[in-house]
Amino acid sequence: MTAPKLQLVDLKKEFSDGSVAAVDGIDLTVAGGETVALLGPSGCGKSTTLNMIVGLEAPSSGDILIDGRSVIDIPAGRRDVGLVFQDYAVFTSMSVRENLAFGLKVRRVKKPAIVRAVGEVAELLGLTGILDASARDLGGSELQRVAIGRTLVTRPSILLLDEPLSNLEAAARLAMRKELRRLQKEIGLTIIYVTHDQIEALSLADRIAVMNAGKIKQVEKASLICQQPDNLFVAGFMGSPPMNLLRGKLVRNGAGLAFAKDGFSFDLPSGTTPGEGHERLPAVLGVRPEDIRLASTGEGLMAARVVLVEPRGSDAVLTVESGPQTMKVIVPSLGRPEEGAEVGLSIDPSSLVLFSGESDRRLPLFAEDMS
Amino acid sequence: MPARPLTPIMAILLVVALVVTLFPVFWIVMTAIKPPTDWNAAPAIWVPANPTLVNFRTLFDPNAIREYGVGGVSQSATASVFGSILASVVSTFFSILIGLFAAIGLSRYAGGSKVTPLIILSGRMFPPAAIAVPFVIIFSATNIIDTYGGLIAIYVAATLPFSTWMLKSFVDDLPREIEEAEMIDGRSRLMAHVTVTVPLVRGGLFATALFIFILNWSEFMFALVLSYGRISTIPVQLAKYVTATAGTLYGVQAALAVLAMIPLVLAGFAIQSHLARGMTFGAIKR
Amino acid sequence: MNLHANQDGLRARVVNASMTAAPASPVPTKPSATVKRARPPALRYLVLPGQIVSVAVLVVPLLVALYMSFTDWTPTRGSLFNASFIGLDNYSDLLIYDSRFVEAVVRTILISVVCLALEFTIGLGLAVLFLREFRGKAVFFSALLTPMMILPVVVGYTFWMLFQSNGPLNQIIALFVGGAATPEWFRSAPLAVVTVIVTEVWHWTPLFFLILLSGLNAVPENPVRAAIILGASPRQVFWRVILPMLKPVIVVAFVIRAMEVIKLFDEVFMLTRGGPGSSTETISLYIYKLAFNDFQLAYGAAAAFIVLIGTLVLINLMLLPIREQLLKERR
Numbered sequence: 001m002t003a004p005k006l007q008l009v010d011l012k013k014e015f016s017d018g019s020v021a022a023v024d025g026i027d028l029t030v031a032g033g034e035t036v037a038l039l040g041p042s043g044c045g046k047s048t049t050l051n052m053i054v055g056l057e058a059p060s061s062g063d064i065l066i067d068g069r070s071v072i073d074i075p076a077g078r079r080d081v082g083l084v085f086q087d088y089a090v091f092t093s094m095s096v097r098e099n100l101a102f103g104l105k106v107r108r109v110k111k112p113a114i115v116r117a118v119g120e121v122a123e124l125l126g127l128t129g130i131l132d133a134s135a136r137d138l139g140g141s142e143l144q145r146v147a148i149g150r151t152l153v154t155r156p157s158i159l160l161l162d163e164p165l166s167n168l169e170a171a172a173r174l175a176m177r178k179e180l181r182r183l184q185k186e187i188g189l190t191i192i193y194v195t196h197d198q199i200e201a202l203s204l205a206d207r208i209a210v211m212n213a214g215k216i217k218q219v220e221k222a223s224l225i226c227q228q229p230d231n232l233f234v235a236g237f238m239g240s241p242p243m244n245l246l247r248g249k250l251v252r253n254g255a256g257l258a259f260a261k262d263g264f265s266f267d268l269p270s271g272t273t274p275g276e277g278h279e280r281l282p283a284v285l286g287v288r289p290e291d292i293r294l295a296s297t298g299e300g301l302m303a304a305r306v307v308l309v310e311p312r313g314s315d316a317v318l319t320v321e322s323g324p325q326t327m328k329v330i331v332p333s334l335g336r337p338e339e340g341a342e343v344g345l346s347i348d349p350s351s352l353v354l355f356s357g358e359s360d361r362r363l364p365l366f367a368e369d370m371s
Numbered sequence: 372m373p374a375r376p377l378t379p380i381m382a383i384l385l386v387v388a389l390v391v392t393l394f395p396v397f398w399i400v401m402t403a404i405k406p407p408t409d410w411n412a413a414p415a416i417w418v419p420a421n422p423t424l425v426n427f428r429t430l431f432d433p434n435a436i437r438e439y440g441v442g443g444v445s446q447s448a449t450a451s452v453f454g455s456i457l458a459s460v461v462s463t464f465f466s467i468l469i470g471l472f473a474a475i476g477l478s479r480y481a482g483g484s485k486v487t488p489l490i491i492l493s494g495r496m497f498p499p500a501a502i503a504v505p506f507v508i509i510f511s512a513t514n515i516i517d518t519y520g521g522l523i524a525i526y527v528a529a530t531l532p533f534s535t536w537m538l539k540s541f542v543d544d545l546p547r548e549i550e551e552a553e554m555i556d557g558r559s560r561l562m563a564h565v566t567v568t569v570p571l572v573r574g575g576l577f578a579t580a581l582f583i584f585i586l587n588w589s590e591f592m593f594a595l596v597l598s599y600g601r602i603s604t605i606p607v608q609l610a611k612y613v614t615a616t617a618g619t620l621y622g623v624q625a626a627l628a629v630l631a632m633i634p635l636v637l638a639g640f641a642i643q644s645h646l647a648r649g650m651t652f653g654a655i656k657r
Numbered sequence: 658m659n660l661h662a663n664q665d666g667l668r669a670r671v672v673n674a675s676m677t678a679a680p681a682s683p684v685p686t687k688p689s690a691t692v693k694r695a696r697p698p699a700l701r702y703l704v705l706p707g708q709i710v711s712v713a714v715l716v717v718p719l720l721v722a723l724y725m726s727f728t729d730w731t732p733t734r735g736s737l738f739n740a741s742f743i744g745l746d747n748y749s750d751l752l753i754y755d756s757r758f759v760e761a762v763v764r765t766i767l768i769s770v771v772c773l774a775l776e777f778t779i780g781l782g783l784a785v786l787f788l789r790e791f792r793g794k795a796v797f798f799s800a801l802l803t804p805m806m807i808l809p810v811v812v813g814y815t816f817w818m819l820f821q822s823n824g825p826l827n828q829i830i831a832l833f834v835g836g837a838a839t840p841e842w843f844r845s846a847p848l849a850v851v852t853v854i855v856t857e858v859w860h861w862t863p864l865f866f867l868i869l870l871s872g873l874n875a876v877p878e879n880p881v882r883a884a885i886i887l888g889a890s891p892r893q894v895f896w897r898v899i900l901p902m903l904k905p906v907i908v909v910a911f912v913i914r915a916m917e918v919i920k921l922f923d924e925v926f927m928l929t930r931g932g933p934g935s936s937t938e939t940i941s942l943y944i945y946k947l948a949f950n951d952f953q954l955a956y957g958a959a960a961a962f963i964v965l966i967g968t969l970v971l972i973n974l975m976l977l978p979i980r981e982q983l984l985k986e987r988r
Contacts, residue, residue, distance in 0.1 A: 085882070399815050646802065
């Protein structure tokens with residue numbers, strides 16, 4: 001079995017004054033050719049992790065393995081890892097060509113090889129026309145392509161990007177997404193990038209590692225992470241708007257269990273075994289805004305009043321109040337209710353997610369969930 | 372990236388640089404406190420066995436100087452010290468005053484033409500020895516030669532481009548909105564500037580003033596050429612002590628040199644953070 | 658009928674527009690909006706005193722000197738206006754026949770070049786040193802800046818003392834080559850030039866140090882990091898990435914010092930008075946001699962203007978490397 005491309009083993013980065021660790025023990029395995037996004041709010045440690053992978057910062061403890069070999073003692077220029085900065089950091093005193101050639105020039109590669117490599121990368125990124133332009137004269141997306149090209153010329157096997165799409169306008173973002181996907185396919189690069197923007201994560205990554213406060217909260221395929229959040233943090237972070245989270249308790253209700261909150265009670269589907277669960281377990285019920293429908297009749301009907309309507313083009317986000325409970329609901333724009341309207345909410349029980357109020361972890365709701 | 376510490380070689384080089392930098396100053400200070408018997412020792416004495424302040428007193432005592440008097444140098448330095456203080460302080464004051472308003476005018480109202488920096492720079496390229504000539508002529512004709520007034524006028528004019536340009540760079544750093552707010556409240560524009568702009572640039576004002584003071588205090592050529600006995604400044608006096616006595620007045624000369632240095636070194640330290648801006652006429656800000 | 662309706666409608670629209678238009682003053686909704694208003698010319702007078710002083714005390718004498726340079730005036734001829742106009746004769750005499758002038762120019766340029774090269778190299782070395790961390794850095798920094806704060810006259814005097822035949826410098830040299838072989842600095846032409854160079858370099862290296870250190874501290878971190886990630890060694894990073902980014906700073910430092918070192922007067926006056934002979938005579942000293950020893954005032958004025966033009970040309974040449982950047986900033 002071949003070693004994974006990149007492995008982070010209990011990686012930690014502590015500050016010298018002993019305060020909160022920037023990175024507090026993370027484990028991550030990335031396969032070759034994968035694109036993984038490190039997603040999380042500011043200060044969650046994602047950029048520090050990136051710096052440690054490339055070698056700009058040394059970890060306090062833990063290990064980093066590339067192709068099965070520890071690279072902790074290998075300096076930044078020799079790890080076969082490339083990094084594209086958020087501000088691109090292109091060498092402004094040089095031309096595009098010189099920027100691209102830099103990595104090879106400093107390794108004293110012979111000129112013909114440099115010319116060839118630069119030509120290939122320029123072709124790959126559409127920079128052939130501006131090879132002789134001064135870096136000072138370039139616009140945002142051109143600068144980014146130069147920054148990426150500069151790294152690719154040295155043929156790293158892992159490419160790291162710091163917030164790759166954040167400085168680009170919408171059209172350029174789309175183009176860059178396509179570009180990165182294409183690069184990945186054509187060269188077989190392993191790409192790891194850092195972002196605070198969910199859309200950026202969801203649109204580009206194969207897998208997403210959600211981080212908070214120096215820890216990885218969940219690593220999951222991009223297509224599944226919204227549907228299957230593992231813990232409360234991920235549930236409340238992913239999605240726009242994120243999942244509605246109702247804090248309450250599990251209580252016995254006849255033969256089965258019910259979720260109870262402030263006098264509001266919701267029978268959990270029969271056959272539900274909460275796994276860890278017992279009666280009066282503090283629990284959090286998760287309902288996605290898109291899984292709540294407006295209805296006049298039906299199961300689990302709740303009365304609610306619309307307090308805010310935020311149109312979003314083809315759909316709209318309603319903020320509704322049902323008793324003391326506030327939730328967000330996504331409805332189609334056509335025929336949406338006005339503010340102040342009284343509506344009925346219908347929730348499909350199979351879309352519910354349950355979390356333990358103590359451990360924040362997801363509780364299997366149905367027998368099949370237990371793994 | 373955190374900065375790395377010095378290597379041993381670097382540390383040695385640094386110490387060498389420090390020694391080379393401070394040795395001349397050390398020498399002059401030592402010479403200033405040498406008793407007259409040590410002055411002409413060969414080889415020269417590094418640290419006097421009996422340091423004394425008598426040289427400083429001699430400087431201001433015409434009788435004592437006369438005893439050493441060689442080649443007509445029998446002046447005490449009193450007049451020159453007084454002259455330097457007068458000329459430097461007054462000309463700095465006016466240079467700053469005029470420069471400040473010019474700076475505000477350029478920064479807020481006239482936008483500064485592209486030619487202005489060029490004019491200022493060209494002003495600095497003209498050898499002072501030559502421009503001194505028309506001054507001598509004009510001043511003689513108008514009878515203000517050998518007067519402090521004439522000297523001050525020249526110092527003000529010579530430092531005005533500096534003070535204007537430096538102050539302009541400080542005023543430029545202030546957002547216009549601050550003054551606009553005052554003006555909207557009903558104050559006249561001028562008063563708005565006086566009450567708002569000026570206090571806000573007082574740090575830069577202070578630094579510019581000290582910098583101009585340093586320039587004026589150090590000025591030699593014009594003072595040399597325009598003084599005929601009634602006015603004197605420290606550089607001129609020092610030059611007289613040196614050239615006229617061919618070296619017999621070491622201690623006294625050094626004492627005067629030390630006196631001349633002290634205000635500048637103090638001023639220099641006070642404006643250290645603004646030195647980069649000053650020395651490059653506002654081109655580089657720290 | 659229709660017409661009236663239209664007019665009423667139009668009037669109504671105009672009335673509405675004026676009622677809802679933002680008031681022309683006092684409360685600005687956006688500061689930039691008020692700035693775009695025409696600035697009252699009234700306060701342009703602020704620049705006036707400065708301009709008057711400059712014109713009166715700088716421009717007028719300059720014009721007098723210019724006129725003078727086209728005449729053959731010496732004080733013995735009485736008023737300036739009695740002197741006869743001789744056109745460019747002074748200029749041509751200086752450039753073609755006056756070997757002492759040409760020598761002074763060449764000598765000044767050579768001394769300037771050597772001084773600038775040394776000041777830059779040592780200043781850069783010190784600046785790089787100061788990128789490291791060590792205790793007492795602030796004190797060292799202040800101490801190293803001292804030389805440039807001392808009066809040129811005092812600097813000249815100090816080094817005159819130091820270079821004396823029985824002075825400390827020769828005492829140190831004597832430790833290596835023996836007492837008899839110590840040089841007589843002011844007796845020999847090349848040695849005298851060396852004293853001038855040493856003095857000037859000591860005096861102004863701190864300025865290069867200061868400017869270069871400011872520049873180095875201002876270099877953005879990310880390109881440096883990027884270079885390291887691409888495999889560059891620290892030396893390569895310095896020469897290929899950092900130094901090119903310092904180009905504008907370096908050019909400014911050179912231009913500023915070049916302008917001043919060409920006018921070198923005070924220090925040389927105190928050190929050698931131009932001697933021995935005329936071996937350390939800088940341009941300024943020569944002009945001073947012409948004007949105030951020989952009273953060749955018109956001739957001296959012409960020499961000064963030649964220097965002015967020459968310096969202007971030189972400075973423009975020196976600014977060429979950063980011409981593009983300067984133009985961009987002016988916009």
